[in-house]
Amino acid sequence: MSAKGRVKCPKKQLPCLHGQMIIRVLDERSDPGPLPLGFGALPGNSGESKELEEAAAVLARADDDSGLCPTLEDIADMETRIIQIKPDCREWKLQEEAALREAGEVIRQGGLVAFPTETVYGLGGDALNPQASCKIYAAKGRPSDNPLIIHICQFEDIYRIVKQVPETAVKIAEAFWPGPLTVILPKAELVPYETTGGLDTVAVRFPSHPVAKKLIEYGGGYVAAPSANASGRPSPTLAKHVAEDMSGRIDMIVDGGEVGIGLESTIVDLTAEVPRILRPGYITQGMLNKVFGKVDIDVTIIKPDSGQPPKAPGMKYRHYAPTGRLVIVEGEAGQVTAYINEQTAKDRNAGEKTGVIGTAEVLEQYHADVVKCVGSRENEEDIARNLFTVLREFDEEKVTSIYSESFSSEGLGQAIMNRLLKAAGHSVIRL
Ligand code: TXA
Ligand code: MG
Secondary structure, three states: OOOOEEOOOOOOOOOOOHHHOOEEEEEEEOOOOOOOOOOOOOOOOOOOOHHHHHHHHHHHHHHOOOOOOOHHHHHOOOOOEEOOOOHHHHHHHHHHHHHHHHHHHHHHOOOEEEOOOOOOOEOOOOOOOOOHHHHHHHHHHHOOOOEEEEEEOOOOHHHHOOOOOOOHHHHHHHOOOOEEEEEEEOOOOOOOOOOOOOOOOEEEOOOOHHHHHHHHHHOOOEEEOOOOOOOOOOOOOHHHHHHHHHOOOOOOOEOOOOOOOOOOOOOEEOOOOOOEEEEEOOOHHHHHHHOOOOOEEEEEHHHHOOOOOOOOOOHHHHOOOOOOOOEEEEEEEEHHHHHHHHHHHHHHHHOOEEEEEHHHHHHHHHHOOOEEOOOOOHHHHHHHHHHHHHHHHHHHHOOEEEEEEOOOOOHHHHHHHHHHHHHHHOOOOEE
């Protein structure tokens, strides 16, 4: 990290994990790759040695002052309470309201509460409290250059956290909020750099899940919430998944049952003239085109091997990967099942525990040790909702070699394939 000429301490000094600082990596031409916990990377121009010295001094000072920000050690071994709330608010009684009020209070006091949204479970903390954001990074083991999404519970609240709200934001909100869509806009002063990973832009989302909306309201109106998984693991679609990754690290889990969509929100960058999709999701390019006439899509989504860094920092990290090796097989249905059966037989002979991610239509044709149905090809929404659960189940069953069918890259399929390709580390066999 101290490679000559590569680092500079930003003017905005960011207290961060392990009492270190988020520092800027200036050399735009070299991709710094995943950085250790507590460091951030942002593009810029070439660094000068004076700035390098400054950065070293800041880091040294920060090391002396380890009380600056909570570390995993500070938050580990805490008691994590789990409360159940029915997802349908019409069934709530005073008891549910009181429980959500209490959960909101935990957030107001700087604590962390995991909660359901319509996409995946989020790990919530007060977005305007730098310490709470630091705790989120620590609990997830997430690199601190990977910014958090601020969740709001009414559109007007956007005006306090965004410098200038363009017409495009109003238009997109009218069409898709509350819902599974996040926008990127220039941040207002009020938003701490700890929450934005050092960026001058901020991600904002107004979710539709009743539990999420109420919790955000009771939590003070601005809740930073990444997906509530440990960094690198599939996003949680059930409270059980959150407990697997976060028990002992956070104050509370609000169990609101299974989420509806199962893949994270679509992210749209509204800082340029033409809106640009940075992460595909349930709100598809086609749906956005209808509102704007035309939207762009980050080149790294269509061409993952373009060699360019993605615009959403989180998209550059390996994600969702099961512990076993995952390979996607693309081709005509009969050929795919035959190839997968051949490979799983070979792998089993070599001592592997084999698995298949298949669709209902051909499931019975597979002979692997563990065959998981991700849904029917007739219903892409089912496939989206089941994908992360299935990926986690292979870990539970200690499968070492997994093959998956491939899906169309149109519509919702674009988001499904984006996550599946990441989980497979882009390992694809084309027949
Ligand atoms: O559906 C969702 O969006 C879920 C639920 C909990 O709301 N949240 C979620 O958060 O997926 P997370 O932290 O797992 O993913 C946020 C993504 C990351 O890839 C991050 O890099 C990107 O959003 N992001 C956040 N702020 C950004 C910014 N200012 N500019 C570009 N990308 C940003
Ligand atoms: Mg995530």
